Amino acid sequence: MAQAEFWCEFASSYSYPAAMRIEALAAERGVALVWRPFLLGPLFARQGWRDSPFNLYPVKGRYMWRDLERVCGALDLPLRRPDPFPQNSLLAARVALALDDATRPRFSRSVFDAEFGQGRSIDAPPTLAPMIAALGLAPAPLFGRAVEDANKAALKAQTARAMALGLPGAPCLTTADGEVFWGNDRIEQGLDWARAHPAV
């Protein structure tokens, strides 16, 4: 079966519409997805950025927020700008990684909806606990697993792999043959590529 990996960062604005629409697009094409939460911070730091480029370069930032309004408007997705932007996404990423591949997408969409659909902060356990409970899981043990050394190391390793793959930002799709597709705009193209170039 054709496969692709979906790299998202919970603080990333364009990861929101991508996360909300990618499952249906992958299903239409028969592409199996694995969601790979990772952290943009270390990738940005290597470029010399200590903040989101959308904050460092206000012309890009102003454009992005208007563009995102139009993108979400066309998808009938609510959009509320989180404050501060970017949000601290470390806990959400650790929790997402501690989940299995089957439950991670639903949790991830809950986080994106809270953050960009409702404008809520995502950095505290009380925000994330009901999303975990909605999966039928007990929040406390999951938070415990999320901050274990092994899970922290796994998130670091996943972020290192993102860097090794050459991801320039988030969201990205990567395919079995090593192609990288960056941005909410490239989801369809990346999935089409994955279908046309299945793993051997």
Add this chain to the structure above:
Amino acid sequence: MAQAEFWCEFASSYSYPAAMRIEALAAERGVALVWRPFLLGPLFARQGWRDSPFNLYPVKGRYMWRDLERVCGALDLPLRRPDPFPQNSLLAARVALALDDATRPRFSRSVFDAEFGQGRSIDAPPTLAPMIAALGLAPAPLFGRAVEDANKAALKAQTARAMALGLPGAPCLTTADGEVFWGNDRIEQGLDWARAHPAV
């Protein structure tokens, strides 16, 4: 009639596929286009960039060249990477601006084809002269007009207007109601917007 302005920079890689396909897309939608050549240099300088971001940030640059290969491949457009990148686009922009609205698009496509389709340098009159002749115009007087003070000032004013409109890069489409659409990826969306929001 619905109208839009197409802002392109001859040194800009993604302006190449946009320039090659925009006329057909605009005609399909009944949108009248005016081509606005401008210079990215002053916009980039204001962000603190003294070179193309694709050179300053090599991870983005490597991604862009691969992405552009795929984009051009899907459009059956030849792609040869010009060396150096970015090219010095000042003369081409001045010549394009000195042309009238009706001849500017054809000249502009010739420049993009030479640069990104054939990998040629675009900074010298001998490269541009045959493109001007192909329009049925005499190259020498046009080069003369291109470097007159009035035309130099017009290019500066056009670039200042690009900055005032908040263009974050090139290519861009702008509409009568003040919307900005950035990137080859946004051409269809920008033209659809222009059609839905004609000037009053």
